[in-house]
Every structure is written in structure tokens, then in C-alpha cells.
Amino acid sequence: MRHLLSTKDLSRDDAILILDTAAQMAATQEREVRKLPTLRGKTVVNLFFEDSTRTRISFEAAAKRLSADVINFSAKGSSVSKGESLKDTALTLQAMGADAVVVRHWASGAAYQLAHGGWLHGSVLNAGDGTHQHPTQSLLDAFTIRKHLVTDPMGNDLAGLTVAIVGDVLHSRVARSNVHLLHTLGAKVVLVAPATLVPVGVEPWPCDVVHTLDEAIESYDIDALMMLRVQRERMTGGGFFPSPNEYTRLFGLDGDRLRRLPDHAIVMHPGPMNRGLEISAEAADSPRSVIVEQVANGVAVRMAALYLLLAGEEGAQ
Amino acid sequence: MSRPIVIENASLYGDITASLLIEDGVITKIADAIDAPDDAVVIDATGLVALPGLVDLHTHLREPGREDAETIETGSRAAARGGWTAVFAMANTNPVADTAGVVEQVWSRGREIGLVDVFPVGAVTVGLKGEHLSEMGAMADSKAKVRLFSDDGVCVYDPVIMRRALEYVKTFDGAVVQHAQDLRLTEGSQMHEGVVSAELGLAGWPAVAEESIVARDALLAEHVGSRVHVQHLSTAGSVEIIRWAKARGINVTAEATPHHLLLTDESARTYDPLFKVNPPLRTQADVDALRAAVADGTIDIIATDHAPHAAEDKDCEWAAASFGMLGLETALGVIQKALVDTGALTWRDVARLMSEAPARIGKVDDQHGRPLAEGEPANITLVDPTAAWTVDGAQLASRASNTPYGGIELPGRAVATLLRGVPTHLDPQLEGAFA
Structure with missing residues (x-):
């Protein structure tokens, strides 16, 4: 594996290797000294064209616990004012000798362009590009699901499980990443969203689509329910749905809907949550919520990804 | 005025093979064979398609x-x-x-x-x-x-x-x-x-x-x-x-x-x-x-x-x-x-x-898009349908190079363009005729 750009590129074996490696990484985090010497001397650049403190500190923690040198490079620029060009930034990082570039960008495809533009030689790790992909988020989701719902997680996939993803699929890189990855790992995926928030052209995706949360709860034995963040700005200008209240009524997870899920079902959210919009406080804080644990698993999964991309090239230690 | 041009053995519209005489920007003669005037430029167009x-x-x-x-x-x-x-x-x-x-x-x-x-x-x-x-x-x-x-x-x-x-x-x-x-x-x-x-x-x-x-x-x-x-x-x-x-x-x-x-x-x-x-x-x-x-x-x-x-x-x-x-x-x-x-x-x-x-x-059909016929303006494109070439944005005449066809092979190209009898483009293979 040279880059990690899209979950669509991952085979079942690739995905299981990452999850198993993440499990080993997680185990090391129970120790008193959590830092591993694995990536000593390697330079990891966190290149963020878009603000995301959570994702950045997760990658930073992962890289530091593997003893890599970390450089944070904030190159904020909106789609209107382009700011420093992707090409110039890449050439700069190449000149600095980056072994891996973790990139978050507002434009779909930016990670792919960095990896394939011929501008830099290091590994590119996509930390979210526009509305396209966010592979480490879906890997940490799969890791969390496997840990909770698969009896003997190591070496195994998610066959037999059903995962419902609820919310703004159209604009969600998390949904796109999860549909491919969870399918590759053998899970059944159900997208739950108003038709306005499902992309035209969704038909070939390996998943079902339903248009209310109640229908999803009635029609499927849901093992994991993943709530997506709803962006309030989607309600203005053209309006993808009529009002926050209507959204909450049809798609929000509250205590009542939570109780209608199977007993073992877990509740997930990539964060940050809009409490009271897509998820009620009761659901977010219930014992079945694994939302905080997702964050911890994120560090382990990102350690695994960095390790496999960077240590792999010299043979795993 | 400019020298007369004889285009020999072109395939007009890809149909009929004929030769054309061009004088003072006008096609003055189309025939199976044309005796080129002494000062004429002769282009051998065998295998080339002539289009308006x-x-x-x-x-x-x-x-x-x-x-x-x-x-x-x-x-x-x-x-x-x-x-x-x-x-x-x-x-x-x-x-x-x-x-x-x-x-x-x-x-x-x-x-x-x-x-x-x-x-x-x-x-x-x-x-x-x-x-x-x-x-x-x-x-x-x-x-x-x-x-x-x-x-x-x-x-x-x-x-x-x-x-x-x-x-x-x-x-x-x-x-x-x-x-x-x-x-x-x-x-x-x-x-x-x-x-x-x-x-x-x-x-x-x-x-x-x-x-x-x-x-x-x-x-x-x-x-x-x-x-x-x-x-x-x-x-x-x-x-x-x-x-x-x-x-x-x-x-x-x-x-x-x-x-x-x-x-x-x-x-x-x-x-x-x-x-x-x-x-x-x-x-x-x-x-x-x-x-x-x-x-x-x-x-x-x-x-x-x-x-x-x-x-x-x-x-x-x-x-x-x-x-x-x-x-x-x-x-x-x-x-x-x-x-x-x-x-x-x-x-x-x-x-x-x-x-x-x-x-x-475009309402310019009094000057352009005319038939290849005697008395018509000599606006002519000669195509070599066998002159395959690989597109390279940097080699194009435009100041920009944003072609989507870079690296793609195209089967043919224009090898000569005449605007009112004046060559505005000549492939190197034809330049010799004008020497």
C-alpha cells in the first residue's frame, strides 16, 4: 500500500490487515509508556486546507506515538479564494522531505491529485477530501463495529451485520467511505435519508436506500446505527429539507427509536454532534452509544495506517 | 499577384480524384490533369482529401x-x-x-x-x-x-x-x-x-x-x-x-x-x-x-x-x-x-x-463553405487521413496547452490550409513545393 486515498481501493484482506494492525496498536496504548519507536526519523506532514481540529489532533497523536516527526501545515483557502495552490504546496513539502502527507481538503479529489500529480514522492493519506472520501473515519467505524459486535474480531470481517447510515449522504465523505468499506467487509449497508440528500446516481452503490428512520428500524435488524452530522446551512438556499423540526421527526435518533433497536445495537456518530437535531441527548449519552470510543479508536486506526504506509516499505518490523 | 498553385490528384470530398488550378485566390480549373503554368507551385496531393x-x-x-x-x-x-x-x-x-x-x-x-x-x-x-x-x-x-x-x-x-x-x-x-x-x-x-x-x-x-x-x-x-x-x-x-x-x-x-x-x-x-x-x-x-x-x-x-x-x-x-x-x-x-x-x-x-x-x-456562405468548383474562392483544406499523430499540448500553436487528448493518437490531420489561395498552414512534407 503506497497511499490511502479511498476505501474503494481496499480489498477485504487490506481492510482486515489495517483493522488487525489497529487492534495491536490499541493494545500498546494500554501500556504505561505508549510511545513506539517504529517511525523514528520519519516526517509526517499534516496538511490541512480545511479546519478540522479533531481529525488533525488524532493524526498528530497517532504519528507522535509512533515516534514520527510531525509538521502541521495549515494552508487554509476557500474555493473562492484559492490561496496557495495545491501544486506549490506539494512541491514545498517534497522539498522538505515529507515521508507521508496527511491531507484534508475542501475539494473532492485533492488527495488523489496530490498522490498522482507527480509533485511529491511520499505517501498520501486522505484525511477527508470534499464530499468524496474519508477513509480513516470509516476504518475506525469498522474497527469499532467489529470490536463490539464480532465475537472473535482478529482476522475477521463484518459478515452478517447490518449497518444503517442516517442523514446527509449527498454531502458526506463519511457515508461514501463507509458504503464501500462495510460492503467489502461483508456487512449489509442501509442508507437512511430524505431523497434530497441522496445523490442522483446512487443506484450502483452496494447498499439499500430508505427514506425514514422508522422504516429502517422496522425493516432491518440493525446492528449499528451511524448518525451523520446535518449541516444547518443545507437548509438554506434551495432547502434540502423543510425545517430542522421535520428532519428531527423523520430522521432524528431519540430515546423512543433507540429502544426499538435490537438490544445489542450500538449508536455511532463521527462528530461533532448537533444534539437535538440528528441525535437527542438521551441517545448520545446512552450506554449503547460508542461515540467517545470512536475517537479513541481513531488514534489506533491512524497509527495502523501510518505504520503500514511508512514502515511497510522497509519491511514490517 | 501570388504564384498559381496546382493541387494534383486530390480526392475531392473523398470521392473523385482531380487536380485543381488556383489563380489569384480563385479555383480557376478542375480537371483530371492540369498542365502547371511555369511559375506554379505544384502540390502532390495523392492520397489527400480536399475539403472546403x-x-x-x-x-x-x-x-x-x-x-x-x-x-x-x-x-x-x-x-x-x-x-x-x-x-x-x-x-x-x-x-x-x-x-x-x-x-x-x-x-x-x-x-x-x-x-x-x-x-x-x-x-x-x-x-x-x-x-x-x-x-x-x-x-x-x-x-x-x-x-x-x-x-x-x-x-x-x-x-x-x-x-x-x-x-x-x-x-x-x-x-x-x-x-x-x-x-x-x-x-x-x-x-x-x-x-x-x-x-x-x-x-x-x-x-x-x-x-x-x-x-x-x-x-x-x-x-x-x-x-x-x-x-x-x-x-x-x-x-x-x-x-x-x-x-x-x-x-x-x-x-x-x-x-x-x-x-x-x-x-x-x-x-x-x-x-x-x-x-x-x-x-x-x-x-x-x-x-x-x-x-x-x-x-x-x-x-x-x-x-x-x-x-x-x-x-x-x-x-x-x-x-x-x-x-x-x-x-x-x-x-x-x-x-x-x-x-x-x-x-x-x-x-x-x-x-x-x-x-x-453564420451568414458567411458567400465566402466560406463554398463548393470545390471552378470560379469559387480557394478556401481549401487538405487532409491526410493516414498521417497519424500523437497529441502533445506543448506542441500545439495555442498559447495555452489544455488539451484533453495529450498522449492520444489521432488518425489524421490537416496538412495544408489555403485561405483565398494563400497557404496559411503547410505540413513540413509539403513545404518543399513552395521552395
């Missing part, structure tokens, strides 16, 4: 305003090398070609360079803003004699403005040339809306945004009894609407571009903005429908929508990149590859689609 000089109804020369991307001079050279003897320069320059002053400047700069006849297209509305009609009468009466009006780059969206424009151009037998795009349905759009855009996470440009405007404008043209030309048709649905409108007797003509006849939205998977164009590349089903419509005459012409862009406007994120691609030098090769070599078109059809019909629509 090509006429591009849709070119962006970028001057004035974006001379870093193209100038009238570099664009004229690209046109000559592509086999074109006339190009219609779109109005979306800076300043916009919405006054007699700007169109006359573009027209006279084209004459000064002399490699191709440059016919300016005037803006329909002031500043392309879609709010007030520009002074079309003044542009029509200017030295540039503008007959086509377009806000190309943006759609004339307001139905009332479109209606008035269609009515107004009747005064001077002009036509409104429409870039059909519903602006509301395409806000922020990046590529064709469908399976590929869903996967790539790029905002979709739905086919219906083109089709609804094509239908509206056909009905408006019928209602006011005027003439509308629809640019760069890109969807199967638009083809159906044009077919219906023509059957109904509406005075509508339509064009397709080489890129919409060859490439699909699958190209966007590279996230390479060289494939970003407006309207976007569509699906294979759309390409197939466009090809069929070109072959059966529903689509009247092929035009390039040659759209040069400076490197920094393409060497960036897809969403930040400009729309458009070069087309003048590759059009003939692409059309040969997509339509002639596949048996859908003959070279005679190519003459109709790329010379005769565009000259007629």
Missing part, C-alpha cells in the same frame, strides 16, 4: 483580456493548423464584445494577422449579465457585420430577454446562439450528474438543465418566428428535443463538439481538470446519441468550443479549475477517429458539418 476550408462557429480567442491564455494571433495559427479558414470568436472577452468598438477591433486584428477570417460574435446582453440587450444593431452595421449573437459561457436565462433577443435579431437576419444551461439547476456544478459524480463527490450538472432550456428556446423561436442556434449539445435528451423541433418546422440549428462526441464523464475519475468542460462530458449513451444525430442530420454542425486556459487555471483542484479545453488543432483528427473511421460519416458529410452548414448559419 473549415468554418468553426464556436471559438474563444481570449483577446482582448486574457492574452496569457490565447491571442487572436496564436488562435489564428492554431486554427490554420487545424484546417480552419474561418472562426467565429465568442464575445466573453474582457471587455465583453457587446459594442461595435470591440467587435471591430477583433475583426480588424483578425484581418491584420490574415491566417484565418475572424468573425466576431456579439454579446446578446450588456456585459453578458443577462439583463439588458446589447446594441446588436450597431454591431450588425459595423465593419464586422455581426450576425450571430451569444452570451456563451453563460445562458441567456431570463425568458423575456431571450424572447426579445430572438425578435430583435430578425431586423438584420441574425440568430441568437444559445449556451443552454439552467443557471439555478447548475449552481456550483462540476461535472455530469450521474453515477460517476455520485461516487466522486463532485457536484452534478444534470442533463435536464440543458434540455429544459433547449426546449424553451425552440418554443420561443417558434412563437416569435425567429432563428435560434443551440451550442454544444451534450445530451441524448437534447437531441430528441431538436429532432422534435425540426420535425415541427421550427427554425433551430444545433452543434456538437468533438469532445462531446469522443469523451465521457468517466474521464473525471482522474480528477484531472483538463477534462472539466461546460457543458460537462456526459455518458456513453449520450455520446452514442450525439453521434447518431450528427450522422442523420439532426445536429447541423460540429464546432470546437476551443477554450484556452492559462496553466494555473487548470493545474489545480478540480473544483477550482476553469471550464474548457483546446479544440482547434485536434478537431479534424477527433472527428475522423470518432465518426469517419467508424463509418458513420463520409468526408462529404464532414464538409457539410464543418464547413458548409456553419458558413450558412
Whole structure:
């Protein structure tokens, strides 16, 4: 594996290797000294064209616990004012000798362009590009699901499980990443969203689509329910749905809907949550919520990804 | 005057082999064999196809305003090398070609360079803003004699403005040339809306945004009894609407571009903005429908929508990149590859689609798109259909290099272009004749 750009590129074996490696990484985090010497001397650049403190500190923690040198490079620029060009930034990082570039960008495809533009030689790790992909988020989701719902997680996939993803699929890189990855790992995926928030052209995706949360709860034995963040700005200008209240009524997870899920079902959210919009406080804080644990698993999964991309090239230690 | 030229053993329209004598810019004789006058230049055209000089109804020369991307001079050279003897320069320059002053400047700069006849297209509305009609009468009466009006780059969206424009151009037998795009349905759009855009996470440009405007404008043209030309048709649905409108007797003509006849939205998977164009590349089903419509005459012409862009406007994120691609030098090769070599078109059809019909629509058919016949102006393109070449953006005559065909082999190319008997382009293999 040279880059990690899209979950669509991952085979079942690739995905299981990452999850198993993440499990080993997680185990090391129970120790008193959590830092591993694995990536000593390697330079990891966190290149963020878009603000995301959570994702950045997760990658930073992962890289530091593997003893890599970390450089944070904030190159904020909106789609209107382009700011420093992707090409110039890449050439700069190449000149600095980056072994891996973790990139978050507002434009779909930016990670792919960095990896394939011929501008830099290091590994590119996509930390979210526009509305396209966010592979480490879906890997940490799969890791969390496997840990909770698969009896003997190591070496195994998610066959037999059903995962419902609820919310703004159209604009969600998390949904796109999860549909491919969870399918590759053998899970059944159900997208739950108003038709306005499902992309035209969704038909070939390996998943079902339903248009209310109640229908999803009635029609499927849901093992994991993943709530997506709803962006309030989607309600203005053209309006993808009529009002926050209507959204909450049809798609929000509250205590009542939570109780209608199977007993073992877990509740997930990539964060940050809009409490009271897509998820009620009761659901977010219930014992079945694994939302905080997702964050911890994120560090382990990102350690695994960095390790496999960077240590792999010299043979795993 | 210039020396006479004898073109020996050319295949006229790909049909009949004959030789042509050109004197003082006019074809003076066509015969099986011609005794060349002593001072004549003799071109051995064995194996070459002779077509009337090509006429591009849709070119962006970028001057004035974006001379870093193209100038009238570099664009004229690209046109000559592509086999074109006339190009219609779109109005979306800076300043916009919405006054007699700007169109006359573009027209006279084209004459000064002399490699191709440059016919300016005037803006329909002031500043392309879609709010007030520009002074079309003044542009029509200017030295540039503008007959086509377009806000190309943006759609004339307001139905009332479109209606008035269609009515107004009747005064001077002009036509409104429409870039059909519903602006509301395409806000922020990046590529064709469908399976590929869903996967790539790029905002979709739905086919219906083109089709609804094509239908509206056909009905408006019928209602006011005027003439509308629809640019760069890109969807199967638009083809159906044009077919219906023509059957109904509406005075509508339509064009397709080489890129919409060859490439699909699958190209966007590279996230390479060289494939970003407006309207976007569509699906294979759309390409197939466009090809069929070109072959059966529903689509009247092929035009390039040659759209040069400076490197920094393409060497960036897809969403930040400009729309458009070069087309003048590759059009003939692409059309040969997509339509002639596949048996859908003959070279005679190519003459109709790329010379005769565009000259007629542009109202320059007294000078261009004329038959290859005695007494006609010697605007001639010689095509070598066996001169395969691999496209390299850096080698093209345009100032910009944003071709989507880099590395692709095209089967043939123009090897000589004559504008009123003067060679404006000669392949190195033919240069010897003029020594």
C-alpha cells in the first residue's frame, strides 16, 4: 500500500490487515509508556486546507506515538479564494522531505491529485477530501463495529451485520467511505435519508436506500446505527429539507427509536454532534452509544495506517 | 499577384480524384490533369482529401483580456493548423464584445494577422449579465457585420430577454446562439450528474438543465418566428428535443463538439481538470446519441468550443479549475477517429458539418463553405487521413496547452490550409513545393 486515498481501493484482506494492525496498536496504548519507536526519523506532514481540529489532533497523536516527526501545515483557502495552490504546496513539502502527507481538503479529489500529480514522492493519506472520501473515519467505524459486535474480531470481517447510515449522504465523505468499506467487509449497508440528500446516481452503490428512520428500524435488524452530522446551512438556499423540526421527526435518533433497536445495537456518530437535531441527548449519552470510543479508536486506526504506509516499505518490523 | 498553385490528384470530398488550378485566390480549373503554368507551385496531393476550408462557429480567442491564455494571433495559427479558414470568436472577452468598438477591433486584428477570417460574435446582453440587450444593431452595421449573437459561457436565462433577443435579431437576419444551461439547476456544478459524480463527490450538472432550456428556446423561436442556434449539445435528451423541433418546422440549428462526441464523464475519475468542460462530458449513451444525430442530420454542425486556459487555471483542484479545453488543432483528427473511421460519416458529410452548414448559419456562405468548383474562392483544406499523430499540448500553436487528448493518437490531420489561395498552414512534407 503506497497511499490511502479511498476505501474503494481496499480489498477485504487490506481492510482486515489495517483493522488487525489497529487492534495491536490499541493494545500498546494500554501500556504505561505508549510511545513506539517504529517511525523514528520519519516526517509526517499534516496538511490541512480545511479546519478540522479533531481529525488533525488524532493524526498528530497517532504519528507522535509512533515516534514520527510531525509538521502541521495549515494552508487554509476557500474555493473562492484559492490561496496557495495545491501544486506549490506539494512541491514545498517534497522539498522538505515529507515521508507521508496527511491531507484534508475542501475539494473532492485533492488527495488523489496530490498522490498522482507527480509533485511529491511520499505517501498520501486522505484525511477527508470534499464530499468524496474519508477513509480513516470509516476504518475506525469498522474497527469499532467489529470490536463490539464480532465475537472473535482478529482476522475477521463484518459478515452478517447490518449497518444503517442516517442523514446527509449527498454531502458526506463519511457515508461514501463507509458504503464501500462495510460492503467489502461483508456487512449489509442501509442508507437512511430524505431523497434530497441522496445523490442522483446512487443506484450502483452496494447498499439499500430508505427514506425514514422508522422504516429502517422496522425493516432491518440493525446492528449499528451511524448518525451523520446535518449541516444547518443545507437548509438554506434551495432547502434540502423543510425545517430542522421535520428532519428531527423523520430522521432524528431519540430515546423512543433507540429502544426499538435490537438490544445489542450500538449508536455511532463521527462528530461533532448537533444534539437535538440528528441525535437527542438521551441517545448520545446512552450506554449503547460508542461515540467517545470512536475517537479513541481513531488514534489506533491512524497509527495502523501510518505504520503500514511508512514502515511497510522497509519491511514490517 | 501570388504564384498559381496546382493541387494534383486530390480526392475531392473523398470521392473523385482531380487536380485543381488556383489563380489569384480563385479555383480557376478542375480537371483530371492540369498542365502547371511555369511559375506554379505544384502540390502532390495523392492520397489527400480536399475539403472546403473549415468554418468553426464556436471559438474563444481570449483577446482582448486574457492574452496569457490565447491571442487572436496564436488562435489564428492554431486554427490554420487545424484546417480552419474561418472562426467565429465568442464575445466573453474582457471587455465583453457587446459594442461595435470591440467587435471591430477583433475583426480588424483578425484581418491584420490574415491566417484565418475572424468573425466576431456579439454579446446578446450588456456585459453578458443577462439583463439588458446589447446594441446588436450597431454591431450588425459595423465593419464586422455581426450576425450571430451569444452570451456563451453563460445562458441567456431570463425568458423575456431571450424572447426579445430572438425578435430583435430578425431586423438584420441574425440568430441568437444559445449556451443552454439552467443557471439555478447548475449552481456550483462540476461535472455530469450521474453515477460517476455520485461516487466522486463532485457536484452534478444534470442533463435536464440543458434540455429544459433547449426546449424553451425552440418554443420561443417558434412563437416569435425567429432563428435560434443551440451550442454544444451534450445530451441524448437534447437531441430528441431538436429532432422534435425540426420535425415541427421550427427554425433551430444545433452543434456538437468533438469532445462531446469522443469523451465521457468517466474521464473525471482522474480528477484531472483538463477534462472539466461546460457543458460537462456526459455518458456513453449520450455520446452514442450525439453521434447518431450528427450522422442523420439532426445536429447541423460540429464546432470546437476551443477554450484556452492559462496553466494555473487548470493545474489545480478540480473544483477550482476553469471550464474548457483546446479544440482547434485536434478537431479534424477527433472527428475522423470518432465518426469517419467508424463509418458513420463520409468526408462529404464532414464538409457539410464543418464547413458548409456553419458558413450558412453564420451568414458567411458567400465566402466560406463554398463548393470545390471552378470560379469559387480557394478556401481549401487538405487532409491526410493516414498521417497519424500523437497529441502533445506543448506542441500545439495555442498559447495555452489544455488539451484533453495529450498522449492520444489521432488518425489524421490537416496538412495544408489555403485561405483565398494563400497557404496559411503547410505540413513540413509539403513545404518543399513552395521552395
